[in-house]
Amino acid sequence: MTRIPHETSGEPNPLQALTLDRLRRRTSMKWRTYPADVLPVWVAEMDVPLAEPVVRAVTDALGLGDTGYPAGTAYAEALAAFAEKRWDWDGLAVERTAIVPDVMLGVVEMxxxxxxxxxxxxxxxxxxxxxxxxxxxxxxxxxxxxxGVDGRIDPEALEETFRQSVAGGRRAAYLLCSPHNPTGTVHTAAELSAVAELAERYGVRVVADEIHAPVVIDGADFVPYLSVPGAERGLSLMSASKGWNLAGLKAALAIAGPGAAADLARMPEEVGHGPSHVGIIAHTAALRDGGAWLDALLSGLDANRRLLADLLAEHLPGVRYRPGDATYLAWLDCRALGLGDDPADAFLHRGRVALNSGLPFGTGGAGHARLNLATSREVITEAVRRMTAALD
Known part of the structure; x- marks a missing residue:
């Protein structure tokens, strides 16, 4: 499976479009959780203007008063076309999809x-x-x-966990994060095929959260879980939310493999009432017409990964950072800094910069912090300066 390389879009870098003063006028979680003297580089919101096709589609809908209940398959059709172009995957069957309020609520339903x-x-x-x-x-x-220590799926650990989870005839599911948050790992076709084989062997049902799929670096291939051999009974959740900064415009798609169509058909009809009709319009426009904007974003994120690596090497060499192949999130190993299990707490209170604490990410999160790269070079530079000041 070969993904189409990023195209030269001619679009300006959206990560450099907004000043910090303008960003601080936003009222969302990223900008209202902490006091004004704290620089927020935490939750997965991007510091970008919306792609023009999204703005136009939403504005047109509001002008028409098109704010009723969702209907139709335009979202699924747009995602299927995007998947074929970007991931060379033509197996997304519109008739095996359903709209859900967002990815995590869709995960719950699956x-x-x-x-x-x-x-x-x-x-x-x-x-x-x-x-x-x-x-x-x-x-x-x-x-x-x-x-594993390499940040990739450990097949031996996964098999043992599957074995224990289904002991005594119990049912079990595997909630696969693909691409992986927070590491940015892009699972390979071979890894996902091994997952599918283990899942079938032990009767474990796979539910794949693939929300970060559009945000993959040039040179890395995102492989949809449902595209690999043996994944026919899998379920997937996808959305334009992360790729185009649409978290506030709720909408996602549940996708079933051929062997899971009957499962998806059992989802209560009222679940489909949860997504926003305007959100569906926005996500559809992003997938259908927002490719050039996305390519500009991906190029900007590539530059930001390099910038962060350089800044950390110069100012915080004790922080281990392995740039991921996907997402706009940086997973920082801060254990050598002597800040304890929650370095984000020290960065916040001593440096007035907000990162995500690694502790809520479970085993392997202690001593780590997550930094959001979807911002300007200036903000990243200032964030590292403040993190460095926290050590003084």
Whole structure:
């Protein structure tokens, strides 16, 4: 499977378009959680203007008063076309999709279909904290299969976890984060095929959170889980949310493999009432017409990864940073700094810069922090300066 390389879009770098003063006028979580003297480089919101096709589509909808209930398959059709162009995958069948409010709520609905109360949901720690929160709240048991020291799926650990999770005839699911948050790892076709083989062997159902799929560096190939041999009974959640900064415009798609179509058909009809119609319009426009903007973003993120690596090497050589192949998140190993299990706390209170604490990411998160790279060079530079000051 060969992904289409990033094209030269001619679009300006959206990460350099907004000043810090303008960003501080925003009222979302990133900019309102901490006092004004704190520089926020934490939660997964991007410091960008929206892509023009998205703005135009939403503005047109508002002008028409097109703010009713969602209908149709335009979102799924746009995603299928995007997947074929970007990932060379023509297996996204529109008839095996359903709209859901967002990816995590879609994950919950998919897990309800394939597991029962008290059953195990396997995750690869360290991993996105809501995996623990949402799964726990739905009365399932999170079981960790930690990533290997190389930050990749450890097949031996995964197999042993699967074996334990289905012991006694219990059902289990594997909540796969692909690409992986927070490490930025892009799972290979061989790795995902091995996952599918293990899942089938042990009767574990795979639910793949693929929300970061559009945000993959040039030269790395994102492989949709449902495209690999043996994944026919898998379920996937996708969205334009991360690629185009649309978290506030709720909409996502649940996608079933051929062997999971009957499962998806059992999802309650009212789940489809949760997404925003305007959100669906925005996501559809992003996938259909926002490719040039996305390519400019990806180029800007490539530059930011290099910048962060250089700044850390110069000012904080004790921080280990291995740039990931996907996401706009940097996973920082700060254990050598002597800041304890929660270096983000020290950065916040001593340096007035907000990163995500590594602790909620589960096993492997202690001593780590997550930094959001989807911002300007100036903000990244200032963030590292403040992190350095926290050591004084």
């Amino acid at each position: 897990l309800k279909l394939v597991t029962g109360s008290g059953h195990a949901v396997v995750v690869n720690s360290p991993v996105y904290p809501p995996f623990y929160d949402f799964v726990g709240h739905m009365d399932r048991c999170v079981v960790e299969a930690p990533l």
